[in-house]
C-alpha cells in the first residue's frame with residue numbers, strides 16, 4: 486500500500502481560526518482564537534488520506550503581518566521542506582493579506598514540494614462555514630504529486646490559484662479569491678485537477694532564498710485619486726523607504742501636479758514604480774509617462790501590494806534600474 490503523504494499544517498490565525506457569538510455571525514466574530522489543533526479537529530476525514538502534523542507558529546490577524554512575520558514563516562517552512570519525512574506544507578492564514586504572504590513564499594522558497602496557503606471567509610462557528618472544506622482541500626492539494634513544482638498555491642472555494650496571480654476581491658463573499666487569468670485548477674471530490682501552470686519564474690527558479698534573507702528594505706505604496714495632494718507623495722518618499730509603488734489611475738497615469746514630487750523622490754534615490762489601482766491589466770512602459778527619461782519603472786501586470794514585495798526583494802540585491810525593470814517582466 487502507498488504511504489500517506491506527511492503534511493505539516495502551520496497555524497498563523499485568521500478567520501479560519503475564528504469564532505462568532507452565534508452561528509449566524511458570518512461577518513462579525515472574533516478572529517484568531519482557535520488553536521490549529523482545534524481547527525484540524527473539524528476535519529477528521531483528512532486522516533484517511535494524509536498523515537498530518539500541526540504547529541502553531543503565530544496567532545494573528547493577517548492585517549498585522551510584517552516583514553519579520555514573513556521571514557519567520559518562510560524560514561520555518563524552508564526548514565521543514567528540507568526534511569525527507571515532510572511531503573508538503575499547508576499554512577492556515579487570515580485572508581486579508583494571504584495573497585502577499587503566498588507571493589513572498591512563491592518567490593523565496595527553494596523546493597518543488599507543494600506549499601498551500603489557505604484561509605476562510607467565514608469562521609468555523611458560522612452556518613455554511615467554508616473553512617473546513619477549504620482546509621481539507623488544501624491538505625489534499627499539498628498531498629498530491631500533481632501539485633509539485635507549481636509554486637506556492639492558494640486554495641479557496643474549490644479552486645487552486647497561483648500565488649502570483651491571486652487577490653482578495655471581496656470583503657465577505659466566498660468567491661472572494663480571483664486570478665486575472667483564472668485558477669490553475671479545481672478540487673473535485675478531494676481530487677486536485679490542474680488545467681494550466683504558472684508561466685513566470687517561481688520558487689526553485691528565482692534569485693532569492695528565504696534562508697539567506699535577514700531583513701528587507703522598505704517600499705511604500707501611494708494610492709492615487711483625483712485631486713491627490715503631492716504632499717502625500719513627499720511625506721511617503723521621505724519616510725525612509727527605498728522604493729515607492731504609485732498605484733496610479735488607469736494605465737499608470739500620473740496627474741501633472743504630482744510628477745514633480747515623484748521626480749524629486751527619484752533624485753533622492755527612491756525607485757518609482759508605476760502601477761495601477763484598477764486591479765488588472767498591464768501598465769505600459771513609456772506609455773503615459775516617459776519612464777526611460779525619468780528612470781522610473783512599471784509593474785507589468787502586478788497589483789501594487791505584490792509589486793511592493795517584488796521590489797523589496799529586488800532592492801535587497803542592490804540592482805540597477807534596467808535589471809529592476811527586467812524583474813517585473815520575469816516574475
Ligand code: DGL
Nearest residue numbers: 499500546547579580581
Ligand atoms: N483579520 C482578518 C485576517 O486575518 C480576517 C479576515 C479573514 O481571515 O478572512 O486577515
